Amino acid sequence: MPKVDFRLNAIVDVDAIGGDKDLGYLALEAARGGATIIQYRDKNSPTRKMVERARAIHAALKGTGIPLLVNDRIDVALVACVEGVHVGREDMLVADIRKLLGPDAIIGLTVKNEADAQAAIEADIDYACIGGLFETPAKHNPDGPIGFDGFARLAAIIRVAKPDLPVGAIAGLDLARIPPAIAAGADGVAIISAIFRQPDPRNAARILREAVDQSLKAMA
Template identity: 40%
Template sequence: MNPYQLYLVTDENLTLERLKYVVREAVQGGVTMVQIREKHHDVRAFIERASAIKTLLKGTGVPLIINDRVDVALAVDADGVHLGQSDMPATLARQLIGPDKLLGLSIENHQQLDHVHQLPVDYIGLSAIFATPTKTDTLHHWGIHGLKAALQSSSLPIVAIGGINHNNLKEVATTGVHGIALVSAICQAKDPRAATEQIKALL
């Protein structure tokens, strides 16, 4: 099974109860990977939320990825870490998490894409495909053309993220990309399970 296919990135503005509900329903609907993203909570709150989701995912086969924080990933024994360009260097993160955990890296421009193959990462998050309100500091949008070019030039699995919704999902999926990461389309849905099932059907 392709673990990257439907990659849920959580919304830090959800309460813990709502977060657990969204993740539980999304997994029932067919999400294949879950990344906990917390930009503004303190480490203790991050660990609490990550632990709760780790417990919830037990036995589902869905990997738990921690955004940015290697210490939190180690604390909860997550399945992996996803790094941004300003986070801990990938080589150091790999030394800390060991050879068996998943390591992802966000790639925001062509220079980073050319360099990534020298790094010990398992997959890349190509960001942002389209403009998105959840990430306002992006300087470059890859678009469909850029995504296709990246797929041709990279030997690593690529997860597309940024501005992907029901309207453009099919177009993104037809590029043959390994995975699609979503935040709002699932986290803000009234019925996260139904939303996930609809997305899965489009894939």
């Protein structure tokens, strides 16, 4: 059984949401609404502030059973004692991360092209997240959007070698794009704006989670 339930990955992105917000509260609302994994992403804050925020989010999620991952920063994840990290092609090698965080840590890997898909096959990861599918204001993608067809192509490469590895979709996804993302082979979706830029993040997460579950059921 996969270590990670990737059906709804709610990304607490400071640049997109705003560092003045109560990130712990927002993460908890997303978890209560149905997020199955929370990721903290912060590209510009000082390390000390990142550790403080990671600890605050982790404390808010205590008792929910929902894991918290830190994007890119293995040092922050280690010091804040969260459940894992999400990394990309330019970050620390997965083998080195595993040495630092141990066998129980959750490690996710971004996949943008065929080389990344091969890296996902060879690495000791717990899930792969393919994208970006569409343009999004939250993060510039120099490779350009791959769309549903590109996602399906990369997901198929991974599935051949690792059929049980959870594979998620990311970037520009909303309620309307969930069914075609699942139809293209996704086990779930990673979301920022469609949860955290909504008036009621808990309800937004609930609606998105229901859409994921219904789409997965339709594909079964």
